[in-house]
Amino acid sequence: MASMDRNRRHANASELNNLVRRNIETLLAVREKMERGKTHREMVADAITRFAGSMPFVYIHALLFGGWILLNLGIVPWIQPFDPFPFVMLAMIASVEAIFLSTFVLISQNRMQALADKRADLDLQINLLAEHEVTRLIGLVDDIARHLGVTSGQDANLDELKRDVRPEEVIEEIERAARDRPGT
Missing domain, CATH: 1.20.58 (Methane Monooxygenase Hydroxylase; Chain G, domain 1)
Structure with a gap:
């Protein structure tokens, strides 16, 4: 049971990390586009x-x-x-x-x-x-x-x-x- 909770927390953290990483990449891409403009x-x-x-x-x-x-x-x-x-x-x-x-x-x-x-x-x-x-x-x-x-x-x-x-x-x-x- 404890390993399932740990796996679920790890999956949630991984999903959050992916979301944060995607948002950061989007932000950096927007900044680069503005710089190029x-x-x-x-x-x-x-x-x-x-x-x-x-x-x-x-x-x-x-x-x-x-x-x-x-x-x-x-x-x-x-x-x-x-x-x-x-x-x-x-x-x-x-x-x-x-x-x-x-x-x-x-x-x-x-x-x-x-x-x-x-x-x-x-x-x-x-x-x-x-x-x-x-x-x-x-x-x-x-x-x-x-x-x-x-x-x-x-x-x-x-x-x-x-x-x-x-x-x-x-x-x-x-x-x-x-x-x-x-x-x-």
Whole structure:
């Protein structure tokens, strides 16, 4: 008997592992498809953003800006300062670089937000489907219990649980609660 239970648990775990593995493979395939669908501009913006958010980027800038400052302070005797106004060119270069870097970051963030929106839509669809299925199961189990004459003191919320959730009603209720909340 114990070996049958162990075999059943092993079969259930194996089935779950296969399901999880399939879901992971599907997720990875979707991500790869999205990566392949990126435009050249998006790939360039992502690459620049990745590099700008790395420690090599920090080290390169520390060396460049530090060297610029040291050279223009006249600390290195055999090199004449080349920035005639103290660090004006350095400030201008840094400002232009900041403008471009922030643009690349915004491009990458906009693309990531669009992907996040798609994922949120998918999550909502799956959650609504799961909620609908659970609602149907509650109704089915209630019908079976009634048919078998099984009663459990009739849950006061059972009738409500057997009705599908309407997302627009939930959103309206959330908005109403936010409006009615003091201090908002």
